[in-house]
Structures are given as structure tokens and as C-alpha cells.
């Protein structure tokens with residue numbers, strides 16, 4: 001049994017008003033009201049909830065919601081997590097209503113990110129329509145987007161997401177550094193989206209557990225319009241426009257008000273499990289993506 005898609009993120013932020021401007025006016029999500037859990041809820045498609053913003057000091061992604069097909073699948077994943085030594089707990093009715101799903105279980109992943117596995121996501125009453133990203137976002141069965149974990153132990157992270165949540169390997173990027181060290185990034189999919197999750201280790205304790213989250217637009221021009229909006233407001237980019245050879249994404253990275261980066265991309269390759277063969281790439285980008293800001297801050301910064 002496996003999760004079907006990445007359903008939502010919960011992000012704890014010190015400045016929710018800045019995030020409203022960032023998500024709605026700059027990226028093009030729409031407001032979905034106030035959640036019963038205190039969240040400012042944002043939508044990127046027909047789902048009632050895709051991004052949940054909570055006020056707090058973490059300035060990090062603190063919750064990830066993964067969708068399964070129904071009650072039987074939820075039970076099977078709960079059993080697999082328990083057998084794997086993870087303490088998966090029923091979320092209960094009040095939390096399910098608050099998160100706008102039928103039912104969910106809750107478990108901490110190996111890095112302490114709260115993982116909520118759910119089924120029965122509420123649909124919004126009104127269709128999705130973005131004033132600034134008119135083409136909308138690639139979501140649906142592909143889920144909300146992807147995110148990158150700065151793992152403490154990549155073997156444990158791989159075991160959790162591959163063997164217990166059922167994600168599959170997409171590919172690796174192995175980067176050599178001038179000092180002779182190397183970084184190893186693992187990309188995993190839950191559906192046709194090339195990756196819903198990527199992770200790698202850094203050789204120091206990072207300030208945040210999540211390096212970036214990503215939204216994918218349906219139209220290439222919506223990436224360009226967003227780039228112009230960020231430029232007009234002098235919002236700092238973390239990486240300039242560029243192209244990833246593994247997933248085929250044309251994207252740029254902007255620094256969010258919380259220091260987490262947000263990748264806005266287009267044109268990602270889709271995965272067909274019947275024919276997919278994982279590869280190892282030796283570069284993050286084949287053009288562009290010039291680094292403008294330190295991509296990972298140490299914990300004591």
C-alpha cells in the first residue's frame with residue numbers, strides 16, 4: 001500500500017501577513033479562509049486546503065499531508081508504520097474536521113516532521129481561479145507539489161518514505177564539491193509527478209528541516225510573470241531561472257518570508273512506472289540556477 005500524492009503542507013511562520021502577500025499576490029494561490037485549527041488556508045486547485053499557514057517561531061514546514069485512496073489504505077499504512085517501529089496515532093475526528101479531511105493518522109518522520117496521512121479531502125465550494133497565475137497549477141492526482149528534506153540520516157529517511165509510505169525512487173543527483181566531498185540527493189515519486197519528495201544530508205545541523213517547497217504552473221509564461229512580480233518588489237531570489245536535467249523542470253527559486261525557498265517551475269517530466277529506469281545525474285542544473293543566497297543555513301546562524 002502506498003500514499004497516492006502529497007496533499008498539503010503546514011508551515012509555521014513568524015509573519016503570516018507576509019506569507020499571505022507572498023502566496024496570493026506573488027505566487028497566485030487563493031485564500032481559503034480560516035481553518036478550525038487556526039490556520040490561514042490557501043488553495044492552488046479545487047481542493048479546499050493545500051497550504052496551511054500557522055503563526056509560530058519555527059519558520060519551517062512542520063506538517064506534510066499525504067493522501068491515500070480510502071479507509072482501507074489508511075489502515076494498511078498505519079499497520080505498516082507500527083510494524084516498522086513508528087508510533088502512528090489516529091488523528092481523531094476533531095483534527096480531521098480541522099484539516100478538512102475525512103480521517104487521518106499522525107506520525108513523526110525520522111527528521112521530526114509531522115506526517116499526516118489522510119483520505120477524503122474536502123473540495124472547495126468555488127472553482128479555483130487565480131488573478132495572477134491564470135493558467136493555474138499542476139496538481140490533481142500529482143498532488144500539491146514537491147519538497148526537499150535536509151535529512152539527518154538519509155538511510156532512515158529512505159526507509160520511512162520508500163518502505164512504509166510506498167514512494168518509489170525516481171533518480172539520484174551526486175554532486176562533487178571542490179573540497180573533495182560530495183552530496184547525494186534522492187528523488188522519489190508517489191505518482192506521475194517526477195518527485196513529490198527529495199532529500200539529502202548536509203554536513204552540519206541545518207536551521208530548517210525543509211530546504212524548499214515547489215509549485216508547478218501549467219503555463220511557462222506564468223513562471224515568467226511571477227519572476228517579473230518578484231523583480232518589481234525586489235524580493236530576493238535564491239537561484240535564478242534555470243533547468244534541472246533530472247526532472248526537466250524550468251524554474252527559479254525565491255526566498256520566502258520565512259527563509260524557506262519556494263521553487264516555481266514548469267515543464268516537469270512525468271514518470272511512468274512501467275518504463276521508468278532510475279539514473280544518477282552529476283549536476284543539479286544544466287543551465288542557469290545561479291545561486292544568489294546561501295541555500296542551507298546552519299542551525300546556529
Ligand SMILES: [Fe+2]
Pocket residue numbers: 146148212213214263
Ligand atoms: Fe525542487
